[in-house]
Amino acid sequence: MRTEQARVERIDFYILASAKPQAAELFACRLAEKAYAQDHRIFIRTRSRAQAESLDELLWTFRQSSFLPHGLVGGEDEPILLGDTVPAEVTHDLLINLSDELPPHWERFRRLAEVVEPEPALLAQARERFRFYRRHGYQPISHNLGSRS
Incomplete structure (x- = not known):
């Protein structure tokens, strides 16, 4: 069951169709763009510093009008x-997790979005995180994105 300190309102798992x-x-x-338009403050956790730097560039170029x-x-x-x-002092309300691990300080965010690539090892790790959240009283929602990703 959730503790009184928990702020999490929603946990979504987005299962991608492509491992491209x-x-x-x-x-x-795209998820950050949508959330930003809804006045969310977003933290995107990456697997590595190199992935964070790559994403930093991609956020400027993924869509011309953005x-x-x-x-x-x-x-x-x-x-x-x-x-x-994820530094302890981060005050953003949405965590987008690109890592294959449980994010530190996850319980301090109002929303979590777990982005999962369709590779067997990554899917197995995502299932573990899904079960972890359920054991802690949350009801994660799974979205199979089919061919949309």
């Missing part, structure tokens, strides 16, 4: 932050 290079990153860009103010952890406090670690 940058499929997860492109989906994260402008998403963002930056890397350790820089300015932007509405969208990227990093392979």
Whole structure:
């Protein structure tokens, strides 16, 4: 059961249809764009610093008409932050997890979005996280994106 300190209102798992290079990153860009338009502050957790830097570039170029103010952890406090670690002082309300691990400080976010690539090992790790959240009193929602990613 959830503790009184927990703030999480919703946990979504997005199962991508494609394991193509940058499929997860492109989906994260689209999700961040939608969330930013709804006045969310977003933290995107990546697998590595290199992935965070790549995503930093991709957020500027994934769509010509898009402008998403963002930056890397350790820089300015932007509405969208990227990093392979989640600092305890982050106050964003949506966590987009591109990592294959349970994000640290996950319970401090109002919403979690787990982006899962359709590879057997990554799907198995995502199932473990799904079960973890259920054991802690949450009801994650799974979205099989079919050919949309």
